[in-house]
Amino acid sequence: MKMLINGEGRDAVSGRVFPVHNPATGEVVGEAPLGGEDDVRAAVQAAGEAFGDWSAKNPRDRAKVLFFAAEEVRRRNTELGTLLTAEQGKPIREAVDEINGFANILEYYYALSAGERGEYLDLRGYGHTIVRRRPLGICGAIIPWNMPAIIMGWKVGAALAAGNTIVLKPATTAPLTCIRLAEILEGAGLPPGVLNVVTGPGETVGREIARNPGIRKVSFTGEAGTGRQVALDAAPSLKRLTLELGGSDPMIVCDDADIPAAVEGVIRGRFYNCGQVCTAVKRLYVYDSIADEFVRRLKSRVEAIVVGNGMDRGVGMGPLNNRAGFARVTGLVDAARERDEGEIVAGGRTPEGEEYGRGLFFLPTLIAGVPHDSVLFSEEVFGPVLPMATISGLDEALDLANNSRYGLGASVWTRNAEVIARATEELEAGIVWVNQHLRIPPEVPFGGTKESGIGRENGSRALLEYTEEKAVLIRL
CATH class of the missing domain: 3.40.605.10 (Aldehyde Dehydrogenase; Chain A, domain 1)
Incomplete structure (x- = not known):
């Protein structure tokens, strides 16, 4: 060509x-x-x-x-x-x-x-x-x-x-x-x-x-x-x-959120295109009162994603695109494991099987209980790895969400109009979603703040x- x-x-x-x-x-x-x-x-x-x-x-x-x-x-x-x-x-x-x-x-x-x-x-x-x-x-x-x-x-x-x-x-x-x-x-x-x-x-x-x-x-x-x-x-x-x-988009799940819908929002928002999207969910903050149920549901859905060649029927997530990205993702997960930064609830490794031998595959990964100062939160993880932390309320959620040099996208999941009003006003991002994440129609201006x-x-x-x-x- x-x-x-x-x-x-x-x-x-x-x-x-x-x-x-x-x-x-x-x-x-x-x-x-x-x-x-x-x-x-x-x-x-x-x-x-x-x-x-x-x-x-x-x-x-x-x-x-x-x-x-x-x-x-x-x-x-x-x-x-x-x-x-x-x-x-x-x-x-x-x-x-x-x-x-x-x-x-x-x-x-x-x-x-x-x-x-x-x-x-x-x-x-x-x-x-x-x-x-x-x-x-x-x-x-x-x-x-x-x-x-x-x-x-x-x-x-x-x-x-x-x-x-x-x-x-x-x-x-x-x-x-x-x-x-x-x-x-x-x-x-x-x-x-x-x-x-x-x-x-x-x-x-x-x-x-x-x-x-x-x-x-x-x-x-x-x-x-x-x-x-x-x-x-x-x-x-x-x-x-x-x-x-770059972006390090936070997703805030409040205690009144539709939990099944929010779980599906994570699946699409983080693992679409193997997580290689600038506006993907890259930091997950869940109210502690619903965290156990949320992790249980999310773990089941993450482990159900079929990884493989994108041309094969039924595949839900393909490989990483290039070796540099693959090395960075595997290195970040290995470093988090060595420093004991959270619990790897799902994934955390390359898939087993001969069919994966020559490809740049990494399993969709959920890491719960990640400390707020972890590199998984401060750096943009451009791949299928999602760090999660629990939060006590909206004040803490907004402080953590805005504690980033990036400001591309963010989402909040709630039914509370007052929470929506405050979050959409205070989140430092070029685009804010409510009860959804990732989709950007051609009519919507797109860009970021900060770095x-x-x-x-x-x-x-x-x-x-x-x-x-x-x-x-x-x-x-």
Whole structure:
């Protein structure tokens, strides 16, 4: 599979490729060109040449491309989902859902794109003022491997609808589906050069996207340390930035919660995509009066999750995506065990069996009674491991929930309107769920506070992030 630059499939300037492995089997499922700085520069040139015509198009005509692409993505969702499972590892049901989610996002921005946004002001003594919004120009997008289709949709949908052109870098462990989706967009009528995909490592391709002075904005999703480096690299050219970084989302279960519903919320919120979601439940706080029943029910559900190859029928959780993530998760659990930080109620190890031998599998893990100062609470555990602690009440819950350098998401489970009002006001997070967790429809602005990043994706506000204002004062 080749990079897509100016509407053409291209090899890297280096002529080299890198393999993409199935994390469930270790098998090579494809190759991608090993791009570098020169490939990014070629993509920037193509994006610059395409910008004038694309930005001048009627917004409705731009939107039609998104609509037709969404139709084709839905028609091919099983094919695309199969490719996504092969390179990323998630169960095929989750993969197809993600592909459909990409289509949902394109349809949403199609629906928003009836005309350019702006405002009119009648200022006495100054005349008439029109505030116009215009596209920024060439934008860069750097996306991770955990939810590549959805996150590509967040960045590409808003940027294209606003009239920008893009240089996109997928993750090296999951680039193939992104290239296919870009090809579908071009097949739906996207002109050559409007969307360019360059594959390769972050230290070359990603850094050139951040540094290149021709790029006006960079949207990055990934680890917080890498996000800081992106910000430093982008600073000399004063690029606009959207940084969606790490999260350590707390889930608070109050004593009046619907316990079965909250247990199911944990199962989906923590173990979906093998726990490799920035907004996954990563810290569980349960009122002590219901803790015994909650742990009993949750243990049963965690142990019932079927782990295996995402293509196999009945599998509820696939492997971790890459060896670095696998080593980090196993290391954190081993360290907690050595320090006697809580009781491993379920999981805590790799599964046994010949079928797991070459894959990056780790059992869904529940650790109860974890001390509040444990690294399992302070660090982002990007995998299927859930630390839990009991709490005495809402004051303690909010103090613990906010005692983190992250502030991406949080949830509270209760039937009490006063608790809901206070929790939604005081939780330091970019998104707060009540009696649910994890789901983010395209209409909802998404982003974090503190070290979870800056800027917002999703929703109508995302279009504003990809435009700049021009004020026009008229006196007749």
